[in-house]
Amino acid sequence: MAESSLFIYRHNNQVIYVVLYVDDILLIGTDANLVGEIVHKLNIEFALKTLGSLKYFLGFEVDRNDSSLYMSQAKYDRDLLVKIGMMDSKPCSTLMAVGNKLTFEDSDLFDKPALYRSTIRALQYLTLSRPDIAYYINKLSQLLKAPTQLHWQAYKRLLRYLKGITNFGIPFSKISRFHLGCFTIADWAGNIRDKRSTSGCCLFLGSNLLH
Incomplete structure (x- = not known):
């Protein structure tokens, strides 16, 4: 986009x-x-x-009242499920299987790499209202060069997770004072191939998540 x-x-x-x-x-x-x-x-x-009044803009649905605003990408999410043919799939309650370490050599190559890459890019836009999937999308994006069958299975698990919580989004409420807060986290040498670390952060204005 x-x-x-x-x-x-x-x-x-x-x-x-x-x-x-x-x-x-x-x-x-x-x-x-x-x-x-x-x-x-x-x-x-x-x-x-x-x-x-604002209801829908650039894939975002907006619900508001006198004190708060709620933004989601439910239609964008559903359209993606339809595109992949997973609208009737069974929802999954978790993002990743425990202990699942994806690598370039974990299985045979996926026969539709262009589909994998285009749908991963589509999900990157969804992280704007669903920061809970940002880490997982980051991991799947590291495998764009040569996606495998297991990578595609992991991607479909993510879609099943999203199907169960399509209407989830980010709330924004009025704040009484201007207060910025930031929380950070990092693993240590978490990448099993090159031992690089992965870090992340959340930036809040009052109780509202900004980034």
Whole structure:
């Protein structure tokens, strides 16, 4: 997916954030009148279709109330399951089999490497709302050069895991004070081939997960 662009519009101490992706535009601000004014000016130059409050944008579904916002990629997830032909598969409660160490020599080569690579890239976008799969996607991405049958089985296990929790996502709630927190973790020489380590981090604004 191509990158989106972020523009910031300031007027009389008010800030409007504009997210632009091809011909999709998202405007975010606290002043509804100013947002309406910007939409009106854009509509003079371009033919616009206003869809109202945010519900769906770039694969993200948004559910909001007065105090919180919930973002998920349920439709994106289901579309991927349909593409692979696993919409009717049995859900799996865990991501990885215990003790499963994937290597380039663990089994015969997978006969559709292009399919493996394209679907792994699709799942990388899903990590934006499902950080719980980020480590697993990182591991599967290290095997893109020569995916094997066991790699593909591991990938399908991941899809079965996602099928059971399609509507999971990330909640964002109002915070009373600006507080950034970061948690980090790392293994030590965890890669069985080259003994490299893998690290990760979670960045929070109050109770809201940002990264």
